[in-house]
Amino acid sequence: MLNDKLLPAWTETDRLATLRSYGVLDTPPEPVFDDLVQLAARTCQTPVALISLIDERRQWFKAEMGLGVRETSLDRSICLSAMLLPGLTIVPDLTQDPRFARNPLVTGEPHLRFYAGAVLRTPDGVPLGALCVLDHVPRHLNEDQADTLALLARQVMSQLELRRVIAERDEKLETSHQIEERQSLLVRELHHRVKNTLTTVQALVGATGRSTGSFDEFYRSFSDRITSLARTHNLLTEDYWQTAPLREIALNELKPFADSRVPRFLLLGPSVELSADLAVPIGMALHELTANAVRYGALSNQTGHVRVQWNVDEVEGTRRLHLEWMEFGGPPVSAPQDRGFGSTLLQRVVPMQCNAEVEISYNREGLRYRMDVPLIEQRLVPTY
Amino acid sequence: MPIQNTSKPLVLILEDEALIALNLQDELQDAGYKVAGPFTTCATALEWLQTTTPDTAILDAALKDGPCREIALELSRREVPFLIYSGHHEDRQFLADFDHVTWIEKPVPPSVLVQACRQLLVGCD
Numbered sequence: 208m209l210n211d212k213l214l215p216a217w218t219e220t221d222r223l224a225t226l227r228s229y230g231v232l233d234t235p236p237e238p239v240f241d242d243l244v245q246l247a248a249r250t251c252q253t254p255v256a257l258i259s260l261i262d263e264r265r266q267w268f269k270a271e272m273g274l275g276v277r278e279t280s281l282d283r284s285i286c287l288s289a290m291l292l293p294g295l296t297i298v299p300d301l302t303q304d305p306r307f308a309r310n311p312l313v314t315g316e317p318h319l320r321f322y323a324g325a326v327l328r329t330p331d332g333v334p335l336g337a338l339c340v341l342d343h344v345p346r347h348l349n350e351d352q353a354d355t356l357a358l359l360a361r362q363v364m365s366q367l368e369l370r371r372v373i374a375e376r377d378e379k380l381e382t383s384h385q386i387e388e389r390q391s392l393l394v395r396e397l398h399h400r401v402k403n404t405l406t407t408v409q410a411l412v413g414a415t416g417r418s419t420g421s422f423d424e425f426y427r428s429f430s431d432r433i434t435s436l437a438r439t440h441n442l443l444t445e446d447y448w449q450t451a452p453l454r455e456i457a458l459n460e461l462k463p464f465a466d467s468r469v470p471r472f473l474l475l476g477p478s479v480e481l482s483a484d485l486a487v488p489i490g491m492a493l494h495e496l497t498a499n500a501v502r503y504g505a506l507s508n509q510t511g512h513v514r515v516q517w518n519v520d521e522v523e524g525t526r527r528l529h530l531e532w533m534e535f536g537g538p539p540v541s542a543p544q545d546r547g548f549g550s551t552l553l554q555r556v557v558p559m560q561c562n563a564e565v566e567i568s569y570n571r572e573g574l575r576y577r578m579d580v581p582l583i584e585q586r587l588v589p590t591y
Numbered sequence: 592m593p594i595q596n597t598s599k600p601l602v603l604i605l606e607d608e609a610l611i612a613l614n615l616q617d618e619l620q621d622a623g624y625k626v627a628g629p630f631t632t633c634a635t636a637l638e639w640l641q642t643t644t645p646d647t648a649i650l651d652a653a654l655k656d657g658p659c660r661e662i663a664l665e666l667s668r669r670e671v672p673f674l675i676y677s678g679h680h681e682d683r684q685f686l687a688d689f690d691h692v693t694w695i696e697k698p699v700p701p702s703v704l705v706q707a708c709r710q711l712l713v714g715c716d
Binding site for chain 2: 398399402406407408409414417488551552555556558559
């Protein structure tokens with residue numbers, strides 16, 4: 208039993224964690240450690256030498272000569288006792304030592320009689336095991352041999368330290384490699400998105416031009432559409448996963464009505480993240496719906512309100528978003544005379560771009576627009 | 592169908608950006624062409640090609656279901672002139688064997704595409 212003076216500064220849990228941090232357990236034999244046990248055996252003139260690491264339920268040998276096994280259970284471990292004592296532990300005759308006399312390796316094959324072990328201690332003083340030499344006959348070590356064994360134990364520890372530093376460096380390299388990879392992925396994606404956006408903007412110029420009568424009207428509609436597009440892109444780039452929350456997209460459009468004394472809009476639905484492929488067209492659809500409501504619909508007077516309601520369900524493994532835009536309390540609604548850009552976007556662009564089913568109803572009491580969209584789950588950024 | 596429509600050249604549009612496709616469709620129709628599509632996937636365009644042959648085509652290089660390779664091959668087989676409207680430089684990697692056709696890099700005004708179609712059609716007269 209250890210007395211108070213010898214109580215270690217570490218717990219067994221810490222010790223095991225430290226041992227694991229070296230990443231050495233169950234690795235194949237390596238010449239550098241094999242050489243060190245050979246040197247130990249040669250110096251001490253013993254047939255057996257081991258680098259023994261004390262794991263939770265076993266002692267495992269990083270290097271071994273003369274024993275023929277790579278691990279034994281802890282009840283057979285002499286190194287376990289040696290590890291808990293300071294410095295070098297020498298047992299001239301194991302059969303004469305009450306701690307080891309009944310050890311199966313002593314009483315039976317391979318009939319070990321002599322043990323000398325030097326603790327393998329980390330720079331922080333945590334013992335991991337021992338470098339030991341064993342013999343089948345009782346004997347002693349001279350001072351030189353004892354010193355050399357202790358010196359070799361420090362060499363083993365240096366090698367283990369080196370190993371850990373290299374492992375840590377490799378891990379850091381791997382992390383920085385992953386960061387680089389993510390970065391180049393994002394740069395590529397950004398490049399695509401810029402090109403796509405420019406192309407979209409160009410199409411917007413054409414479509415807006417086709418549906419507006421004056422330059423002022425063109426300028427206002429076009430600027431509003433660009434602003435809306437920019438806000439959706441903000442949401443996408445702010446997010447690690449490059450997705451945008453549906454609620455935020457809707458809020459971007461309806462925010463000017465948030466401070467009204469009477470509530471002008473209601474957003475009802477679970478949290479849904481939209482990938483760029485969906486966020487952009489759905490954002491544009493919500494923009495056109497809002498612009499239309501402000502001009503002709505429920506947001507054109509002081510009393511009307513808009514309800515945006517959505518849910519997600521799963522049909523045959525595909526999650527589908529059902530979104531409904533409903534207007535109440537606006538002026539009486541009639542179907543528009545000619546098709547402007549808004550209705551083109553809602554009725555042609557959204558179905559085509561999002562593979563969605565849409566329905567628009569010019570109910571007298573308020574416009575309704577419904578879309579049913581298969582969600583795109585594919586995420587751009589890999590999970591690290 | 593009005594008789595004059597039959598003389599309008601038929602342009603196939605393969606483009607998965609709906610806004611671009613519809614804008615292009617409008618421009619072509621304004622310029623006196625008939626439009627097949629717009630198709631957003633190679634699969635739907637191929638299906639349409641089973642029964643009809645257009646006079647010319649505008650193909651987006653990369654669709655959601657892959658590059659426009661099969662459509663380009665089928666059009667070449669039928670000696671239909673077409674152009675590739677490509678979003679990104681690297682699209683050329685997947686379509687290296689179509690270097691000889693007209694490539695137009697996005698974005699250009701739709702009028703440029705309409706003009707390019709006109710040239711393709713003149714070329715085959």
